[in-house]
Amino acid sequence: MKFQRIPNLASIVVGAYNASRHIEETLDSLIHQTYPFIEIVVVNDGSTDNTDLIIQQWVQKHRDHPVIRENRFVYHPLPYNIGFSGAFTTGYFLARGEFIATMAADDLSHPERIAKQVAFLQANTNFCLCGSGIACFVDGNFEQQFVTDFVKYGYENIAGIYLSGGHCVCHGALMMRGSLFDLLGGLERYPAGTETTTEDVYFITRYVLRGYSVENLPEILYYYRIYPEQRSQQGF
Template sequence: MSFQRIPGLVSIVITVYNKLPYLSECLTSLLDQTYESWELILIDDASTDGSYEYVMNWLNNNEPLLREGKGIYTLRLPRNTGYAGAITTGMYLAKGEYIAIQDADDLSHPARLAIQVRYLNHHPHIDLIGTNYEVFEDGLPNRRMPVYWLKYGEQIGKVYEKGGHCICHGTVMFRGAVFDRIGGHTRRIEGAEDYEFIAKVIKPGARNVENLREVLYYYRKHPKQRSRNYFGKPQKEKNDDA
């Protein structure tokens, strides 16, 4: 029996590894989404800072939301697998027609899911859609700065053909059928799993990915970003996995 995805459902996949200080704001930004048909799949990659315990407490405090029929699922991995292992695990659990990525230390605009779903519904040839975003320093959410490295339209494919990167991974939503066809992230390029996944989605000679110009995502700069392990300082302009 083949796997059947639920029409209209967005599966939001979050991976967590020691992100305790940022989880409340991140999860609240998802509760505030205007799009109603979503499930949340949170994979804790063997955190040691109490992140998983916080999430379970957060779920208990939001019990009315669960009674309204939202699917909120958590899985604590028995050992740390790394970003590729954790996020691909979450994608395997996703039931939605669409899969959305959310980094545990970032925020989504309340209309993010609604706008991305509407775009995909109106553009059946597009498999993956990213969005514009703004950057803020931790503790200064009202002082957001624009970014200028994203590309649009036919320029996207050209950038990836040359080994470049121009879609912010945390902003993407893609069709679940894409994961069913090509699978998830791999460990072949440690620290650039996000780049490799998007490059794998792009079909040569076809415009099947796009960025929205609307700012629908807010990226937090802070000392514990994963990207600092590979680049020494936040490199959202070049590698958006944090």
């Protein structure tokens, strides 16, 4: 039986591992999205710090918000750490929305991020995945942002980069159609011998190889936090 996704609902999946320092600020950036019909799915990947307590306190603080009150907040603590790909794929399976967005537990989303990505996918039915421009900031200095040349634009250009082993879409800024996940599945540990080096690169590459179009919106809708303990510096 085909899974019946909820039309127009945007599910935002957050994978969290030892994220107590930043998870509250991250969730605040999601609860203040201008797009009203969202679902927040948090997978606590066996954290050993007080991530669980911070999340529970955050839920209590926002208990009157429609996302909490209408049961559109899903919290799934895992009994032990299964890693980046497993945590996010677990969240994708829990997501009920027509659209699935991703979010790192230490980054921030622009208030209009979800609204603009949903609008793009609704207006461009030939696209199945959508990222955005990103700005980086050093932890504690949000106002001092800088933009790198990592993100590329134009679906043919993006496809060519992935087909040649490159990478140009920020996984945390990604939104995809839920039906595409239902068809092709989530993140996998990349097989030995491939040119890609991380699960999120291989994830997007698999979709591109099957002919699905990806675009990055030109607006800065995602803010990438830089600090020594983050996954890209230390591993997840």
